[in-house]
Amino acid sequence: MKILRLISLLMLMLPLAAGAQNKEAELLKEAQGLFEPIDKPPVKITDNEITxxxxxxxxxxxxxxxxxxxxxxxxxxxxxxxxxxxxxxxxxxxxxxxxxxxxxxxxxxxxxxxxxxxxxxxxxxxxxxxxxxxxxxxxxxxxxxxxxxxxxxxxxxxxxxxxxxxxxxxxxxxxxxxxxxxxATLITPDSAFDHYLKGDQSALNEQQKRGLKTFIDQSCASCHNGVNLGGQNYFPFGLVEKPEAKLLPPGDKGRFAITNTEGDDYVFRASSLRNIAITAPYFHTGQIRDLRDAIAIMATTQLGAKMNDKDIDDVAAFLQTLTGKKPTVSYPDLPPSTAKTPVPVQ
Ligand code: HEC
Ligand code: HEC
CATH class of the missing domain: 1.10.760.10 (Cytochrome c-like domain)
Structure with missing residues (x-):
């Protein structure tokens, strides 16, 4: 009798587990459609052969x-x-x-x-x-x-x-x-997220996956996508709600200074989020030191959304997975100056 009950319980759980698996696969597929892993270059660089x-x-x-x-x-x-x-x-x-x-x-x-x-x-x-x-x-x-x-x-x-x-x-x-x-050699492959995008679902833990899902569902990915999760397009900082002046001083109008086009005031490039956990402080004014605060600010200014603490924690956990492997750079030998070298101006 007991065994029978156990079996029927297992039968009930199987589709549930399969459903969860499907969801996981769906999330991976969605992520693969929006983002790209960092692979070794080929990086296309115009007018400069890399040797x-x-x-x-x-x-x-x-x-x-x-x-x-x-x-x-x-x-x-x-x-x-x-x-x-x-x-x-x-x-x-x-x-x-x-x-x-x-x-x-x-x-x-x-x-x-x-x-x-x-x-x-x-x-x-x-x-x-x-x-x-x-x-x-x-x-x-x-x-x-x-x-x-x-x-x-x-x-x-x-x-x-x-x-x-x-x-x-x-x-x-x-x-x-x-x-x-x-x-061009300063790239950081091998982040947990890169492994995930290449198909290793165990590279992200449950919280990080929840964060990825929130990042996509909340439309963060509409501006932060591609290989760098950003770095591709320009948007008003304050698309929905203007950030406080400390974050967006009136004197720096972003792209407007370059294009002189009306719609371009306070427009900035959506930042790359690669290695974001190790590049505080945040935003072009560098006034925010905590990544969680930066996420909350993005939610209100860009999306008009209020994210709860749990969602913010999840997204922060996801963003941690974007920290890649830094290249090993040996300190170069710099050839000595001579008496003819222009005197430094202090
Ligand atoms: C005194 C500090 C300082 C020095 C020195 C400096 N930079 Fe920068 N760099 C900055 C700042 C600040 C910005 C952003 C400026 C802006 O967007 O208006 C920047 C932007 C950049 C960017 C753009 C990155 C991006 O995501 O858009 C690159 C690449 C860069 N610098 C490389 C260099 C190189 C190469 C040198 C040496 C020739 C150099 N920098 C010297 C402060 C510096
Ligand atoms: C409408 C486009 C847009 C959306 C949506 C958006 N961002 Fe941004 N994001 C930007 C822009 C533009 C910047 C650069 C702001 C500046 O000038 O400082 C930025 C900057 C950031 C930064 C700081 C990067 C740095 O290096 O300092 C983080 C972190 C960030 N976004 C995360 C998010 C998260 C998380 C979401 C979703 C809740 C989100 N963004 C939604 C456009 C967007």
Whole structure:
């Protein structure tokens, strides 16, 4: 009798288990339709063939503070590869301890973004790299000073020749190209979510899967999708409800400054959410340190939704699964300056 009851109970449970399994499979399928795993590149990069010599030179330049007029600030100062590819500060601090207007985004996986900067004003990484070198609040240099500095360092001749061939190859354009080549290697595959997207359902736990489902059902994925879960399109920050001025100061109108088009005021690129758990503080103003607060703010400002604590915890747990494996970057040997090297300006 007992056995019979047990069997009938099991029979009852079987379809339930099958139903749960179907739901799991459905969620995976839905996720695979919206997001893509990070695989090794092939990454398409225009007008810049990526070669080992370029990558190596780009790494030197990325770490070389002599690209700044003070001789003190390198790309790695604000995009620290030991941290999350950023600086962990609300807004960047550059030349003369000046504060810039915006938070430093991570360089990791930036090669997958459709365009660079919070407002997408640079089409690609080589165009982007020229910006900070010249920005007064960042490295405060000029193309002429950078080229003069590099030409004064004999140890840079060979790396440039290997990367770009013979002739006058120590140019500002080639500096940007080499840096772009190095940045293309700064990708973080192998996150739990990548494994999940490739079909390993056990890569996410129950809470993380619930968070993924909420992320999709709440329409976060309508703006944060693709390989970087963002980085592709532009939206008003405050689509439904304007964020407080601390998060959206009236003076920074985002894409409007580039397009001068009315609908573009306070429009920003939907951020990539890759490695988001290790790149606080959040938003272009860097005023939010807790990922849970950032999620709640997105729900109200972008969706007009109020998420409860449990949903927020679940989404935060899901976002944790986007932390990938950072590349191992050995610190490059930087060739010594000479008496001819321009004197740093402090
Ligand atoms: C003083 C700090 C600072 C330095 C130095 C600096 N950056 Fe940045 N970087 C920033 C800030 C701030 C932004 C965002 C600016 C904006 O959107 O207006 C940014 C944006 C970027 C982005 C765009 C990422 C994205 O998701 O859009 C890349 C890539 C980048 N920097 C690479 C570099 C490289 C390469 C160098 C060295 C040549 C460099 N940065 C030097 C602070 C810095
Ligand atoms: C209508 C488009 C849109 C929707 C929907 C949306 N976001 Fe965003 N998200 C953005 C934009 C634009 C930004 C950049 C805001 C800024 O300028 O600081 C952003 C930024 C973020 C950031 C901060 C990223 C960083 O590096 O600082 C997080 C976290 C985030 N979104 C998560 C979410 C979550 C979770 C949801 C769903 C509850 C969501 N977003 C819904 C467009 C959207």
């Amino acid at each position: 080992p010599a370029k990558i190596e030179l780009g790494k030197q330049l990325y770490f070389d503070p002599r690209l700044s007029s003070s001789g003190l600030i390198s790309c790695n100062t604000c995009h620290n590869l030991g941290l999350g590819g950023d600086d962990g500060l609300p807004v960047a601090i550059g030349h003369d301890w000046k504060k810039g207007p915006r938070n430093s985004p991570t360089v990791f996986n930036s090669v997958f973004n459709a365009a660079q900067f919070w407002d997408g004003r640079a089409a690609d990484l080589k165009e982007q790299a020229k910006g900070p070198i010249q920005a007064g609040v960042e490295m405060n240099s000029t193309p002429e000073l950078v080229v003069a500095t590099l030409k004064s360092i004999p140890g840079y001749r060979e790396p440039f020749a290997k990367a770009f061939g013979k002739g006058d190859v120590i140019t500002f354009d080639n500096v940007a190209r080499a840096i772009e080549a190095f940045e």
